[in-house]
Amino acid sequence: MTIRMTLGAATVLSLVAGAAAAQTEIKIGYALAEDSHYGVAAKAFEEAISEALPDQFTFRDFPSSGLGGEREVIEGIQLGTVEATIVSSGTLSSFVPEAGVFDVPFLFRDLNHARTVLDGPIGQDMLAKFDDVGMHALAWGEQGFRHLTNNRGAVNSTEDMAGLKIRTMENPVHIEAFEALGAAPTPMAWPEVIPALEQGAIDGQENPLSVIVSANLSEVQKYLTLDGHVYSPAMILVSQKLWSELDDSQKQVFEDAADKAVVAMRAYVDDVEQSGVETLREAGMEVNELDEAQKTAFREALAGPYEDYRNQFGGELMDQIINTQ
Ligand code: PAF
Numbered sequence: 625m626t627i628r629m630t631l632g633a634a635t636v637l638s639l640v641a642g643a644a645a646a647q648t649e650i651k652i653g654y655a656l657a658e659d660s661h662y663g664v665a666a667k668a669f670e671e672a673i674s675e676a677l678p679d680q681f682t683f684r685d686f687p688s689s690g691l692g693g694e695r696e697v698i699e700g701i702q703l704g705t706v707e708a709t710i711v712s713s714g715t716l717s718s719f720v721p722e723a724g725v726f727d728v729p730f731l732f733r734d735l736n737h738a739r740t741v742l743d744g745p746i747g748q749d750m751l752a753k754f755d756d757v758g759m760h761a762l763a764w765g766e767q768g769f770r771h772l773t774n775n776r777g778a779v780n781s782t783e784d785m786a787g788l789k790i791r792t793m794e795n796p797v798h799i800e801a802f803e804a805l806g807a808a809p810t811p812m813a814w815p816e817v818i819p820a821l822e823q824g825a826i827d828g829q830e831n832p833l834s835v836i837v838s839a840n841l842s843e844v845q846k847y848l849t850l851d852g853h854v855y856s857p858a859m860i861l862v863s864q865k866l867w868s869e870l871d872d873s874q875k876q877v878f879e880d881a882a883d884k885a886v887v888a889m890r891a892y893v894d895d896v897e898q899s900g901v902e903t904l905r906e907a908g909m910e911v912n913e914l915d916e917a918q919k920t921a922f923r924e925a926l927a928g929p930y931e932d933y934r935n936q937f938g939g940e941l942m943d944q945i946i947n948t949q
Contacts, residue, residue, distance in 0.1 A: 650866070651684045652708040653691035653700070655814050660838035661892040662710045662858070663687055665765055668888035669708075669860065672881035677874060693813035695794065702758035704865030710765060710885075714793035714856045720753045725937040727797045728930075730923050731945060732855045735768070735897070739890070741948050742857055746941070751859075760867040762882035765858035765889045767832040768897055772853070773845040774828025775821070778912045780849075782806045782925050791817050791829040798830075798854065800929045805922060818844055830854075833900030834893050842907035850901070850913040851922065860885055 652670070654662040663685075670683040691697050691706060694715040700706030702719075717724030725731075732738040741747055742764040754761035772779055772790070779785055786806045792798040794811040802809035810826050820826045821844040828845065835841070836848065860882045870878065896903075901911055914922065934942055 647680060647682050648707075648866070648869070649682050649684060650707040651686060651691070652710075653686040653689075653697040653706050654710045655689050655694055655712075656687065656835065656838055658685065658687045660687075661765075661767065661834045661889045661896070664892050665710055665858075665860065665885040665889040669881045669885040672884045673877055676877040676881070680874070689815040693815050695813065698759070698861075701861055701863045704758075704863045706863065707866045708860070708862045710858055710860050710889075712767065712793065712856055712858055714795045714798060714854075716754075716859060717795060717797070719757050719759075720750075722753060722937065723750055724795065724797050725933075725941060725945070726750075727795060727854055727856045728933045728937070728942065729797075729801045729853045729926055730919070731942065732769075735766070735893070737948065738855050738857065739766070741945050744948065746945060746948070754861065755864070758864050759861050760864055762860045762862060762879060763886050765860055765886050766893050767856065767858050768834050768893045769852035770830050770832050770854045770856055771836070772828060772830045772849040772851055773836060773841055773847060773909075774849075775824075775844075775846050776827045778847050778849065778910060779851075780912060780914065780918055781921060789825075789827045791820060791826045793856075797929075797933065800932065801853070801926055804929050805925050821845060832893070833904075834896045837896055837900045837903055840907075842904050842909050846908075846910060848901075848904055848909045848911045850911065851919065853922065858889065 652666050654666060656662040666685055673681055691700060694711045695718065697706055697709045698711060698715060698719060701709055713723050713726050717727060732741070747764050751761040751764070774788055774790065776788060777784065782805050788807045789810055790802055790807045791812045792802055792809040794813065799809045799811055812820060817829055821829065830853065862878065867875070905911055
């Protein structure tokens, strides 16, 4: 009797262990907090998969750069040591340079324009290119338009920008633009940015309201200039290793889950675009917005870089993006 019970318990234990072993663990790394637009998207992605495919996958989130900077996480995706991530196109264009076109300053008119391009053939063709470099791009996400913050003073003109030490992403398109605007761009991985601002090693940085609010940049930055200089979308990616292990029905679930994640991320961005400026003012930031004439002066200062961008990404592609309604 005792032996039979022991065997029974052992059988149950081994069945439980077998079921647990059959679950695939998905480590998902991203740069921002769990209550950011990235965290909200990760949650929606995981919930959609768990609901459609119960007990097949477990998820371990590594928010707030828990797996390192975006570049390191993407390298982990390529190696297959990280299964999923949500990252900015600003980092991704080191891996698929063509994707840098979405980081060209003042290319998109507004969020609707950007979403239409990314959800249409231009954006979807770009996603396919990531399969050639050891990743599978599931969907374009979003952060919002990037704005400038700093501790030196309000920026209304290129004169105000002169010599301003601005942390940029490690992205040649961004660096060239800030040089042309007269600033002193300082490329740096995101995990180093807040310490560098605290220590005064840099004057400012640039990111969308979604990041400025969720990363509490008001604690280390005084001035916010709403210039919307670059769009730079986000992307939801998985490793080729994981992707190649999924069957067709699982792949469909992942695609659908990424679509739900994008809906959640865009809703977060829409919300923070409405409320973010007030939140930051209440937190003590001084906010100014460039008017059309001031924006035109910025665009004119970018004429030289624009020639380079057209050569690099193709004038025809840039025109197609600009002309998308
Ligand atoms: O500025 C950046 O590096 C990115 O916008 C961030 C904050 C890591 C989100 O992708």
